[in-house]
Amino acid sequence: MRIILLGPPGAGKGTQAVRLVARWGIPHISTGDILRANVREGTALGLEAKRFMDAGDLVPDGVIIGMVGERLAEPDAADGFLFDGFPRTVPQARALEALVNERDTPIDVVIRLVVDQDDVVARLTGRRTCSECSRIYHVQTDPPAQEGRCDACGGAIVQRDDDREEVVLNRLEVHRTQTAPLEDFYFERGLLRDISAVGSVEEVTERAVAILGEYDRPRGGDAA
Ligand code: AP5
16 A cells, blocks of 8 residues: 555644554655654754754755655565655655656555644644654643653653744644645545544544555554
């Protein structure tokens, strides 16, 4: 399965991605997670990306496309993948289309998570993330068992720098102007499927699974 998750910041792409890749046994490719790992490790890519991320702006297409090309060349992506946070612009979508066409491995489906702006602001300002394994929490709806410690790996739980309200508002505006046009790009190709991202995490997963089941059967067992 080759899947793209679309939706505004805070729609629940990362939350759903983890559950869906567990069912389908494919890698979760989050450009945001790759960039944040580079920032933590202080690589040249991380240093370049950080100022865009802190402001809630997009990292330049050339940087992202090169990074994704390298990730797709890794062996675990040969039989499928799920993209979360990529593509984010029409040039990124065109570059991905060229890459997958070259390999004769087209995208199967693009799932758009649909949610109101007020909901995503509340989700993002309450989000906390494990600094070690990137597991996602929410201070009200999904807190860790022990405050400040990740249930999965024991790492420290932090607030992302770009989850401050003023940065969140810019990220939503960037999504509206630069990422939303992708919806037409995939609609025209007959790949776009919408699901509501409102309701419990499990309900949203089941909506996505119902769509993905039309394309392929899960291989990895039950959802995480
Ligand atoms: P990225 O990391 O991709 O962030 P994003 O797209 O803004 O998405 P988020 O991670 O904020 O939200 P999400 O939809 O994954 O929601 P989540 O599951 O966490 O990008 C960050 C930055 O990196 C960008 O601003 C840019 O600078 C750069 N970047 C990354 N990719 C790029 C690219 N391709 N090109 C250029 N630049 C790029 O959920 C949010 C919260 O809601 C959590 O607390 C969760 O617990 C809660 N929640 C989830 N589901 C539900 C539910 N059903 N009900 C209630 N709460 C829920």
